[in-house]
Amino acid sequence: MSSPLQSETDSLHNLARLYRVLVRYRDGFRVVREPSREALLAVLKELGAPLQSVKDAPAALAGRQEELWSRVLEPVVVLWQGRPPECKLRIPESPAGGTAGCELRLEDGAEQRWTDKLAQLRTQRGALVNGRSYLSKVLLLPAEIPIGYHRLRLEIGGQVHEASVICAPTAAHSFDCSDGRLWGLFLPL
Numbered sequence: 001m002s003s004p005l006q007s008e009t010d011s012l013h014n015l016a017r018l019y020r021v022l023v024r025y026r027d028g029f030r031v032v033r034e035p036s037r038e039a040l041l042a043v044l045k046e047l048g049a050p051l052q053s054v055k056d057a058p059a060a061l062a063g064r065q066e067e068l069w070s071r072v073l074e075p076v077v078v079l080w081q082g083r084p085p086e087c088k089l090r091i092p093e094s095p096a097g098g099t100a101g102c103e104l105r106l107e108d109g110a111e112q113r114w115t116d117k118l119a120q121l122r123t124q125r126g127a128l129v130n131g132r133s134y135l136s137k138v139l140l141l142p143a144e145i146p147i148g149y150h151r152l153r154l155e156i157g158g159q160v161h162e163a164s165v166i167c168a169p170t171a172a173h174s175f176d177c178s179d180g181r182l183w184g185l186f187l188p189l
Contacts, residue, residue, distance in 0.1 A: 009037065011057035016040050018064045019047050062130055069127055069134045072161040077152060079167040085141040087163070091118065091156065093126065093133035101155040104141060104165070107148035114142075118156070141165075 013023040021043055024034045035043075037054055044051055049060050069090050077087040089100070097119050104112045121137040128134075141152070150165040172184070 008054045008057050011061045012037060012040055012044075012054050015049060015051075015057055015061045015064055016044060018061070018068060019044060019049060021047070065127075065129050066132075069129045069132075072156065072159075073152070073154065073163040075163055077163050077165045079141070079145060079165060081147055081167060081169050083170070085143065085145050085167070086138050087141065087152070087165075088124065089118075089121070089137045089139050089154075089156075090134055091137060093135050098157055100139065102139070102141075103153040104145070105151040105153070106146065107150055108146075112142045116140075 016023050021040065022035075023040070024032055027033050041051055041054060044060075050063065051057065051060050070092075072089055072091060073087065079085045079087075098117075100116045100118055100121075102114050102116060106112070116139060118137065121139060124136040124138060126133060126135050139154075145165070145167045147167050147169055150167065152163045152165050154161045
């Protein structure tokens with residue numbers, strides 16, 4: 001049986017993961033590093049988590065799970081050129097039998113519109129969050145999306161959801177280096 005302190009720490013780590021914060025990593029010398037609970041608390045507070053102490057972690061975790069699962073679309077969808085153009089939807093299980101009115105506005109102003117039946121979309125997984133059932137579905141976008149910045153608009157059950165769509169190449173431009181050395185930019189965010 002785990003102690004309340006361990007349960008709070010587990011909740012804090014799970015909350016950090018939902019905010020995309022690493023709770024452990026291997027450094028350049030291959031040593032596993034873990035931030036302190038205080039450091040995680042400080043980072044999570046800065047990211048907007050409703051925490052004053054580690055005791056708040058279980059409630060904050062439940063709130064963050066609900067926030068993420070009730071978000072139909074992520075604010076930004078990244079597509080890679082040459083790979084299937086698809087995005088993930090999260091919907092309550094109850095309206096999963098409805099339809100999605102879809103509109104993709106390309107960077108050049110062209111628009112593509114279509115309708116999909118939610119029940120026919122591939123289901124990736126389901127989740128029970130705070131007593132409510134959700135499904136994660138895969139929405140296929142039109143096959144030919146050019147590299148660039150686009151806008152996706154969905155109407156499901158009378159509600160409108162929007163996302164920026166970035167279609168990027170899978171490889172950077174290559175060029176000839178006369179001295180044989182290759183240069184690049186590494187920018188972890």
